[in-house]
Amino acid sequence: MKVIPVRASRSYEVRIEGGLLSSLGAQLLTRFGAPCAVMLVSDDAVYALYGAAAESSLRSAGFRTEHFVFPHGENSKTLAAYAALQQALFEKNFTRSDIVVALGGGVAGDLAGFAAATCQRGLACVQVPTTLLAMVDASVGGKTGVNLAGGKNQVGAFSQPALVLCDPSLLATLPDNEYKNGCAEVVKCAMLSGEPLFSSLPHAPVERVIAACVEIKRDLVQADEYDAGCRRLLNFGHTVGHAIESCSGYAVPHGFAVAAGMAVLTRAACCRGLCGADTLGALRHLLDAYGLSDTTAFSAQALAAAALSDKKRRGESLSLVLPEAVGRCRVETIPAEEFVLWLRDGGLA
Numbered sequence: 001m002k003v004i005p006v007r008a009s010r011s012y013e014v015r016i017e018g019g020l021l022s023s024l025g026a027q028l029l030t031r032f033g034a035p036c037a038v039m040l041v042s043d044d045a046v047y048a049l050y051g052a053a054a055e056s057s058l059r060s061a062g063f064r065t066e067h068f069v070f071p072h073g074e075n076s077k078t079l080a081a082y083a084a085l086q087q088a089l090f091e092k093n094f095t096r097s098d099i100v101v102a103l104g105g106g107v108a109g110d111l112a113g114f115a116a117a118t119c120q121r122g123l124a125c126v127q128v129p130t131t132l133l134a135m136v137d138a139s140v141g142g143k144t145g146v147n148l149a150g151g152k153n154q155v156g157a158f159s160q161p162a163l164v165l166c167d168p169s170l171l172a173t174l175p176d177n178e179y180k181n182g183c184a185e186v187v188k189c190a191m192l193s194g195e196p197l198f199s200s201l202p203h204a205p206v207e208r209v210i211a212a213c214v215e216i217k218r219d220l221v222q223a224d225e226y227d228a229g230c231r232r233l234l235n236f237g238h239t240v241g242h243a244i245e246s247c248s249g250y251a252v253p254h255g256f257a258v259a260a261g262m263a264v265l266t267r268a269a270c271c272r273g274l275c276g277a278d279t280l281g282a283l284r285h286l287l288d289a290y291g292l293s294d295t296t297a298f299s300a301q302a303l304a305a306a307a308l309s310d311k312k313r314r315g316e317s318l319s320l321v322l323p324e325a326v327g328r329c330r331v332e333t334i335p336a337e338e339f340v341l342w343l344r345d346g347g348l349a
Helices: 021-032 044-062 079-091 107-123 132-138 170-175 177-192 206-223 231-237 240-245 254-271 277-289 300-307 336-345
Strands: 002-006 014-015 037-043 064-070 099-104 125-129 143-146 150-159 163-166 317-325 328-333
Touching: 002 206, 014 021, 014 206, 021 044, 021 099, 021 125, 021 163, 037 044, 037 107, 037 317, 044 064, 044 079, 044 099, 064 079, 079 107, 079 143, 107 125, 107 132, 107 143, 107 150, 125 132, 132 170, 132 177, 132 206, 143 328, 150 240, 177 206, 177 231, 177 254, 177 277, 206 231, 231 240, 231 317, 231 328, 240 254, 240 300, 240 317, 254 277, 254 317, 254 336, 277 317, 300 336, 317 336, 328 336
Parallel strands: 014 163, 037 064, 037 099, 099 125, 125 163
Antiparallel strands: 002 014, 143 150, 317 328
16 A cells, blocks of 8 residues: 655545555544544445445444435535535534545545535545546645635635545546546646656556655645645646636536646747747647647637636736746746736637
């Protein structure tokens, strides 16, 4: 088993090993010491695949197990779903000595994490990601929340998990497009860190890729837990990506939107002389290797308007993560009204 410690406001471990789901109950006992009540939070698609195995493992270890299952998809990451989960925790008599377990992708992790952070001012949350995107990114770092109409993750909290269990064998049932969705975050990590990760892709073993991405994110979270400095580098591609998601009504998945966002801003950086054509070429080559598009059909004006509601906006300014080279990116703050010009320099009409 690969164990990666994260030392933040709550210290915890990210454990990576095939077959971890079958030992979920035993893993929780090693972390918490004694059985208690567990609320398993999952979407309907993931619960159908893995809910029974997770609950069996928990009950075998002595945990009282309840579940909250919601319709799959980003459109379930709402205040209504959050309120329903809080009500379920209340009705099932959960206390601050009990645990919320998020079994699923980023939506389950964000929803369960936010509910745990705010139920009775804080229950422990264990993340059990079932998608590549959640394993390499969403499950680590403590960002939790739900969406508002037209705004992604507008309501939320920083709340570190108590434990993260990554079982790569769960990726065997992941649809191809969902796997590609996670590959965008892998490319992002490679662009931020450079070697040795970048040149190992796309052929490196998945467990090694997950561990490398978690370590990259771990280092940035430990240095800047609350996203005021270097952690903002993890937003590479996300300002444009979130705008694409919003404009599409979340029909464009997060990873595909981030992939296009990275390419648009790298083209803009290249156009403005901030990076060379080799950097753009390297990024486009890797995106293509993973079957990810480097553009979007949405206009510069539409995306700029959507970005005005993004939480990365600070007053009348917007922070962009711009590449200078593979392995070297920087955060640049621009006036919000100039964002449309960056998008046009990035090749958008």
